[in-house]
Amino acid sequence: MNIAFFITPKEDVVYLTPNSTMRQALESMEHHRYTSIPLVDDDGSYIGTLTEGDLLWKLKNTPELNFQNTNRILLNQIERHVHNKPVYINANIEDLILTSINQNFVPVVDDRNAFIGIVKRSDIISYCYNLLSLSVEKV
Template identity: 65%
Template sequence: MNVAFFLIPKKDIVYLKENSTMRQALERMEYHSYSAVPLIDEDGKYAGTITEGDLLWKLKNTPGLTFYNTQDICLKDVEQHVQNLPVTIDAQIEDLISRAVVQNFVPVVDDQQIFIGIVRRREMIEYCSKLLLQYKK
């Protein structure tokens, strides 16, 4: 089964540009109750995933940084501690499974590395669950 079957397109998800600020990330993540969001660069290419942990480590390790001055910190200056590797749109479901073990979602890019959406772990688990139920019958 192809990744496109599970794809949630970019227009339907929350993502941030890497030149967004820490404060924008914190507020957007809080509003949507997300613990991680994809980042894209100015060319629309996938630039990584920013997590709550990344933001907390930056806050802890930056003397004088408080919530109020997080608007001065650009996300591209926040170290990403976990690398959520993307797959291409022509990847197969098997390519997603190993990533889904450690990632809530898998970023999907086209052949130019342009970010086009995500595949959530939930949809992968639901698909595998249906397959297991079919085999039990």
């Protein structure tokens, strides 16, 4: 099976750029109920994932920072503590599943590192559950 079957394409994914503000990240993550969000540069390349933890650590370690002035902090000023590994569009399904074990979503890139979209772990689990359900019904 090709991993393209699982992809949520870039145009349907909420992502931010390194020049987005901390406030934009907080509001976007709250609105969409995300715990992390992909970061894509101006050239369209995947550069990492921003997590709630990254935002909390920035807030904790910057004494003068509060919600009112988070619009002054750009995302490229926030240290990222977790590296969500992307997979290439031509990766095999085993690599996708192994990568998804420790990530809520897996970024998908092409051979130039251009961000294509994501594969959500929940979609992989649902697919596997449906396969198991079909196998049980046949028995």
